[in-house]
Amino acid sequence: MQAFAELLDRLVLTPSRNGKLRLIVSYFRSAPDPDRGYALGALTGDLDLKSIKPAAIRELVTDRMDSELFRLSYDYVGDMAETVSLVWPGERRANRPPPLSEIVEALDGTTRPEAQRLVANWLDGLDPTGRWALLKLITGGMRIGVSARLAKLALADFGDVDVTEIEEIWHGLAPPYDSLFAWLEGKTGRPEPDIRAPFRPVMLAHPLVAKAERDNPDAVDPALITSDAFAAEWKYDGIRVQASSEGGVRRIYTRTGDDISHTFPDVLAGMDFEGTLDGELLVRAEDGESVAPFNALQQRLNRKTVSKKQMDARPAFIRAYDLLQDGDEDVRQLSFRERRERLEAFIAATASPRFDLSPLVPVTTLEDLDAQRMAPPAPEIEGLMLKRWDSPYLPGRVKGHWYKWKRDPYLVDAVLLYAQRGHGRRSSFYSDFTFAVWRDEDGEDRLTPVGKAYFGFTDDELKQLDKFVRENTIERFGPVRSVTPSLVLEVAFEGLQRSARHKSGIAMRFPRINRIRWDKPADEADRLETLEAMLQE
Structure with missing residues (x-):
């Protein structure tokens, strides 16, 4: 488990695609079977692991520490797995870090109460990085910037084969992928599972x-x-x-x-x-x-x-x-x-x-x-x-x-209203931003949220936005902060549609932050009527 935890930790901290590929390939070369097969299943989302709800994890940790202290810690850190990994008060005993395969196979078919007991024991035997990886694994919230496609590309690099050969047989395989790794290491021929109606790479x-x-x-x-x-x-x-x-x-x-x-x-x-x-x-x-x-x-x-x-x-x-x-x-x-x-x-x-x-x-x-x-x-x-x-x-x-x-994207100037902490390597930054435009409500101009964006900005701009949020916070709601409505964001999006679920009555398609308008006053941001006119185009 410790090697898998170190892999996840380094993947989170490695921004480049090629860097992530090298890390995964290196892990496949050094990890034993069936650990590397279960790790592959976790990366691709194909590992059918009995998940444990975050509420159960919260119950485990508050049984061992003050609940208010945990609440404050969680509010500060913003990520459940990271918080628990740092504050977990491990019990001193002859603990050992469990292999990844032991965790996966022990959870297979166990009851929920027994699963919680197992998780507590494993948390006792792991260091903070191992605890974080364990919790990400069992709650199904990896979010480490690795897609299933990237994991398959790493497999192709590992075995020096074309990724299409892997994609064509993927749906006939299952964790821990013993036959797949044996083929990629030249020990056997390519697996030929009996798949009718197979996927053909697009x-x-x-x-x-x-x-x-x-x-x-x-x-x-x-x-x-x-x-x-x-x-x-x-x-x-x-x-x-x-x-x-x-x-x-x-x-x-x-x-x-x-x-x-x-x-x-x-x-x-x-x-x-x-x-x-x-x-x-x-x-x-x-x-x-x-x-x-x-x-x-x-x-x-x-x-x-x-x-x-x-x-x-x-x-x-x-x-x-x-x-x-x-x-x-x-x-x-x-x-x-x-x-x-x-x-x-x-x-x-x-x-x-x-x-x-x-x-x-x-x-x-x-x-x-x-x-x-x-x-x-x-x-x-x-x-x-x-x-x-x-x-x-x-x-x-x-x-x-x-x-x-x-089509060229639509652009609108909107005012930043709320910010929420991100996940993975962004867990310590406010990186999810809710923005609003002006509308007339009973004769008075008010800001109405129209969307949320969490990409489109550089790492340097993220730091600037995070600094703005921390220095202009009005209220806190757990990991969410409302801010002084003074910063204008130029938002790009692909289209609009009517939506009864949103107070504004509209929903944006693929919104992202195109520019930070430090130069523009908030009262010059766009109005809801501007977006409604776009619906008629």
Whole structure:
């Protein structure tokens, strides 16, 4: 466990992606089986570990120390695992740091009271870093800046194989991944689990960058964007998915390979075909024709079960972009033009309301495409996708084939109202910011919260914002502080939608802090009417 704890601690403190990769690879090389397999499962979110609620952890620690002292400590630190790891009053006895595998296997099938007793004993045997890692592991709150994709890339580096080889068999494997590590170390052949309807690594696009930015390696000469070379499609604001049906097995995957089939049984029921489609998961609006805002889809995501009422109220469907498998034929090496022709026939034969075809946008001039990008026919469209007609379907973000050309983000000036401590390496900083705009309430201008952002700023700007929060705090609510409404933030976002859940009546899509407007007075921030006007655009 101590080695795993040191890995997590160093991952939190390492900002660079390559640095994190090196740390994970080094751990895989030094850790024994099955510890490294369980660690991999924890990093990818595939470790089915009996979790313990934070309330149970709080009960454990307040049994050993004054509850008010713990409350004050938690308020200061802002993170439950970090607080407990620092204040835990360990009992002196012959304790030893338990191996990671011992923790995972002991919790498997145990009762909750017994699990709490085990956790207390383990906390006694670990140092503060080990306690922190243990609590992050068992509460399911890792938040260390490592995605499942990054962990798989580390595996690929460790075994000197292409990451697509790992992704193609991933769903047939389970922790502690003994056969996977044996293959990557050259001891056996590649595992070949019996998976029907497997995930196939997706093809991704580069942002379209003007050729004027010659230092950018992804820059494109606008003269190349012609109807002979490129097809154009609308880029919808949904979830990129892959729908695979093979031999009676039907699955829906996210772009990162997560299986979300159980959340969309209505779409699964419409997969009466043999093949694999690439497309956008969307929800139909009440008129049964147009696309509902992303918020409607969000109500369907991350649910363990979904009711008939929810499916009827928010009917999901997939707008198909591409065809990867046509019956038992893998068509990924065909050109996009050939795949598109097959896709049109495939969707026509499917004849299900749960699937339709992504329309092509005529390619004329770059100026005309630019105008359509900035003023698409529906608010649920984020911009354009440009795809070379001759491109095969290649895994990953391959240069020179596909480009995404999104609308420029919306910008609004808002006033900082609340700040909350972050997690992981940001746990000691106020890094989650709630902002507001002005509105008329009974003839008086008042600030109304319209969103929350926790990225878009540099590390130096984070320190400046944290300093502002601490020096301008009005009230405290646990890890949240309200501040003097004097600092203006320029907020960028992708779109707006109506929302009955918010007092302002609107919700922002992907808000982030674009600039800190130290120069702007708070009374010059935007008004709610400005945002409401954007809804009409």
